[in-house]
Amino acid sequence: MHIVAVLALEGVVAFDLGTPVQVFRSARRADDELLYDVRVCGPGPVRSSAGFTVIPDHGLETLRIAGTVVVPGVHGVGPILDGTIDPEIRDALRAAAERGARIVSICTSASVLAAAGLLDGRPAASHWAYERVLRRLYPGVGWDFDVLFMDDGDVLTSAGVGAGIDLCLHIVRADHGSEVANRAARRCVVPPWRDGGQAQFIERPVPSAAGRGTEATRAWVLERLAEPVSLEEMAAHARMSVRTFTRRFRDETGLSPRQWLLRRRVEQARLLLESTDLGVEAVARRAGLGSATALRQHLHATIGVAPSAYRRTFRHTG
Template sequence: MHRIVLVVVTPVMSFDVSIPYMVFGGVEVDGAPGYTVLSCTAEPGVVPTAGGPDLFIPHGLEAVRGAGTVIAVGSGGEPAHPEALRALREAADAGARIASLCTGAFALAQAGLLDGRPATTHWALADALAARHPAVEVRPDVLYVDDGQVLTSAGAAAAIDLCLHLVRLDHGAAAANAVARAAVVSPLRPGGQAQFITTPLPPERGTWLAATRAWTLAHLDRPLTLKDLAGHAGTSVRTLTRRFHAETGLSPLQWLLHRRIDRARELLETTDLPMNEIAWKSGLGSADSLRKHLVGRVGLTPSAYRAGFRRTDG
């Protein structure tokens, strides 16, 4: 049975600590548990958490010895306990697989385990990780990075993705998919997928062009131009552009492209239409154009997006 040990570094979120228990604890191999999971920390006992209930962690860092996988959880970017860093280095030297969830990457970086390696963390702290540890190749826009012995994830949901990835490596896709179904999460989100930090549109701040925006959404399959939008609004292109930016934070064509991609994503999630037809219905023109814009927006090809997000009954 594969033994997984979490090295909890304060400050930590209780949710982050619970993720490995939820994912790995749900794995069965031939009717038996596939993993044992336990947590340890430099100072066993009650550990305060950020934004949640305190945790009781009875095990000290000696629990790391003999672990097959060691996962650093927490730190919030703060300096980790020196003994925790030593335990992480010793585990790596002993051949254990090393991983981090969210800001646990800072602990791995402080231990020198990310030097010369690609790694990620929560996008909001990616710049700080890069500034403090220039030897680390920080990738701020991915869900997780698998660099062989050392793996790192972005925040929250991406930590689930990394844990599912480890299950997939150890026991195959069927085992990972079974856990994903039980947890009601997507069974496959590749590590290179974007963290979706740029996906939300700015909040709309006005209604003068609301009718034109609604009309545009109803005609996304058309090759709309600025003149078309201005004609519907009964104004000049210059005024349309100025008012559009004031109300949406985007130019008309930027807003239109976002909405076309959103329509394509909706069709990929809810239909079995071929890619060329999805491209046509969303106004993106061709399957090649659909692929280009979807990869640029969310980091996934249309087929990969459909595989990961296709809605099915039940």
């Protein structure tokens, strides 16, 4: 069988460690025959970020024979803090890559691959919350913090936590087809498919209206998203000139007023799709996007899915 080595390193994230084990062991033929030999390996006992010790059944020698090497996320260790990596781990990963093993990272373990020099000049995904530190530590990597996962052939990387499940199912699908992947997803009780190019669903809270600057105006706009609100009206509410308001708004939010307003309207449309049975046209009007066509265009541009697909995935049920 195809050997999958799951590399447990110091600071391993427990959820990420369990993900490839569960998904690949759930990938079976119709007669229930296993398709992967999954082996948790490592340099020795390691402390997880969840507060318990992991004792792998196998050592680093497993990386010499594995067809796929999966590195779960790590927390509070060198690759994600200062760019350092244990030379033994670095050499083992490089040797596996050089002999043609498929190398996979989940969440923050993209930092491990980057520290080992396996991501230089390549596209890679990781958790959106670590964008600043990863760009600083590894500027030679083509980071993309918007997608769920990135398949670059022999190196695959995923965003945080649940996106690791999507990536593992993607690998199963690529190896054995949709029937096997769907069967594995049913065993894991998870959606069988989310496109890797789909955006990470990132919550970006709006600042409190209590304060100075443009915060009060932002709160005022949020109360009337369904209504037309012009830049001039926003500036007048803030008692500033349009030029001063635009400059201060960008300083505080990183966006122009129009960009910010569009994002808030798309977020409102997402909330309505999740929590109501309103038709797409009504959702578009209530969110201030005008028409179903505009909603489809903006939602696809923002998170890469259509309103109907978003509702099927995220609709709250009683």
